[in-house]
Amino acid sequence: MQRNQTRSLQLGRVVIGGSAPITVQSMTNTRTDNVTGTVAQIRRLLDAGCDIVRVAVPDMAAALAIEQIKLAVDVPLVADIHFDYRLALAAIERGVDALRLNPGNIGNPEHIAMVVEAAKKQRIPIRVGVNAGSLSKEMLAKYGGRPTAQAMVESALSHIHILEKHDFFAIKISLKAHAVPLTLSAYQLMSETTDYPLHLGITEAGTVRSGAVKSAVGIGALLAQGIGDTIRVSLTGDPVEEVRVANEILKSLGLKQAGPTLVSCPTCGRCQLDLIPIAEIVEDKLKFVTKPITVAVMGCIVNGPGEAKEADVGIAGGKGEGLLFSKGKIIRKIPEAELVSALFAEIDKLIKEEI
Incomplete structure (x- = not known):
C-alpha cells in the first residue's frame, strides 16, 4: 500500500x-x-x-x-x-x-x-x-x-x-x-x-x-x-x-504487526459445539499476548485446518471435541472442555520456541 x-x-x-x-x-x-x-x-x-x-x-x-x-x-x-x-x-x-x-x-x-x-x-x-x-x-x-x-x-x-x-x-x-x-x-x-x-x-x-x-x-x-x-x-x-x-x-490493512491476529468463523449449522463463548474467551486471553501470531478459532473441519491453514495455531470444532492444528497440520484431537487450555499451551510453546 x-x-x-x-x-x-x-x-x-x-x-x-x-x-x-x-x-x-x-x-x-x-x-x-x-x-x-x-x-x-x-x-x-x-x-x-x-x-x-x-x-x-x-x-x-x-x-x-x-x-x-x-x-x-x-x-x-x-x-x-x-x-x-x-x-x-x-x-x-x-x-x-x-x-x-x-x-x-x-x-x-x-x-x-x-x-x-x-x-x-x-x-x-x-x-x-x-x-x-x-x-x-x-x-x-x-x-x-x-x-x-x-x-x-x-x-x-x-x-x-x-x-x-x-x-x-x-x-x-x-x-x-x-x-x-x-x-x-x-x-x-x-x-x-x-x-x-x-x-x-x-x-x-x-x-x-x-x-x-x-x-x-x-x-x-x-x-x-x-x-x-x-x-x-x-x-x-x-x-x-x-x-x-x-x-x-x-x-x-497490513500496516502494522502488533500482537496476535484472531481468525474466527461466523458459525453456521455445521457447527456442533458452542463456539461463540470459546472465541470470546480466546480473544480476551489474547490481549495479554504480544507476539504477532495468527490464531484461528473455527467451528468445523470445513473451516478448520483447511481455510485457516495459514494460522500459526488454531482449533476447529467437532461434536464434543475439536482439533488442535498448526499451519494446516492437525496436531491432535482434544475434548471440547480442554480446547482453550490446549490452544494456549500450544501458543506458549510457539512463543518459547521463537525466543
Missing part, C-alpha cells in the same frame, strides 16, 4: 510522517494534575501498544503536572491546550513533547509569538486541529451555514499560516467530524493541498462498539488511499480500547 509522501517531524522519540510507520495515539481521561492516576493510565496505554499520549491542560495545575508525569513514563506527551498562551508556555517549560493548539484562538499576536518561539526553541511540534462542530460563525456563514470540507480546510490553513509567518513548520494537522463522509472529504482535500503530516480520527465517534465501527470505516478508508501518518480512535470508554481498535485497523 503506497502512502502519500508527507514531511516528517520529530515528536519526542517518535517520527511522524515521511516514511515513518503510522503511529497510534490516545488521550487520558484522568485529571492531569492527578499524577498518580494519569501515570497509571498511561502505562496501561503503553502496554496496549500506544505510541503517543495526549493529556488535557485546562489549567495551570495540569500544566505543572507534566514535569512529574514525564519523569514517570517514557512516552511522547502532547499537551491539549485551548486559548491560554500561559498554559502552553508552562507545558513547554515542563518538558512536553508537542502541543495541540490552534494559534488563532490565542488572539493576541504577541502571545502567539511567545508560544511559537518557545516551541521553536525546544523543537516542539504543534498540531492544528479543526473539528466540524467548532467552526467559527464567519466560516460557517461563508459556506452556507453548515460545516463543509472546504470550510474545515480553510479554517485549518488560517491557523497554519499564522505559524508559517513565524517561520514555524513543525506542524501536523487534524480535520475531524463525527460524520464519516465529511471527514473523508476534508482529509482528501487537505492531502491535495499540503504535505504536512495528517493526524486521522473520527471525533465523537461514540461508544466502544459503534465508535469502533465508524472509526474503522473512516480511518481505514483514508489509510487505504495512502492518507494519514498518525491516528486516534476516539471512543466513549476506556482509552485502552481506543488503542486496541487503532492497532486492529492498522493490522487489518
Whole structure:
C-alpha cells in the first residue's frame, strides 16, 4: 500500500510522517494534575501498544503536572491546550513533547509569538486541529451555514499560516467530524493541498462498539488511499480500547504487526459445539499476548485446518471435541472442555520456541 509522501517531524522519540510507520495515539481521561492516576493510565496505554499520549491542560495545575508525569513514563506527551498562551508556555517549560493548539484562538499576536518561539526553541511540534462542530460563525456563514470540507480546510490553513509567518513548520494537522463522509472529504482535500503530516480520527465517534465501527470505516478508508501518518480512535470508554481498535485497523490493512491476529468463523449449522463463548474467551486471553501470531478459532473441519491453514495455531470444532492444528497440520484431537487450555499451551510453546 503506497502512502502519500508527507514531511516528517520529530515528536519526542517518535517520527511522524515521511516514511515513518503510522503511529497510534490516545488521550487520558484522568485529571492531569492527578499524577498518580494519569501515570497509571498511561502505562496501561503503553502496554496496549500506544505510541503517543495526549493529556488535557485546562489549567495551570495540569500544566505543572507534566514535569512529574514525564519523569514517570517514557512516552511522547502532547499537551491539549485551548486559548491560554500561559498554559502552553508552562507545558513547554515542563518538558512536553508537542502541543495541540490552534494559534488563532490565542488572539493576541504577541502571545502567539511567545508560544511559537518557545516551541521553536525546544523543537516542539504543534498540531492544528479543526473539528466540524467548532467552526467559527464567519466560516460557517461563508459556506452556507453548515460545516463543509472546504470550510474545515480553510479554517485549518488560517491557523497554519499564522505559524508559517513565524517561520514555524513543525506542524501536523487534524480535520475531524463525527460524520464519516465529511471527514473523508476534508482529509482528501487537505492531502491535495499540503504535505504536512495528517493526524486521522473520527471525533465523537461514540461508544466502544459503534465508535469502533465508524472509526474503522473512516480511518481505514483514508489509510487505504495512502492518507494519514498518525491516528486516534476516539471512543466513549476506556482509552485502552481506543488503542486496541487503532492497532486492529492498522493490522487489518497490513500496516502494522502488533500482537496476535484472531481468525474466527461466523458459525453456521455445521457447527456442533458452542463456539461463540470459546472465541470470546480466546480473544480476551489474547490481549495479554504480544507476539504477532495468527490464531484461528473455527467451528468445523470445513473451516478448520483447511481455510485457516495459514494460522500459526488454531482449533476447529467437532461434536464434543475439536482439533488442535498448526499451519494446516492437525496436531491432535482434544475434548471440547480442554480446547482453550490446549490452544494456549500450544501458543506458549510457539512463543518459547521463537525466543
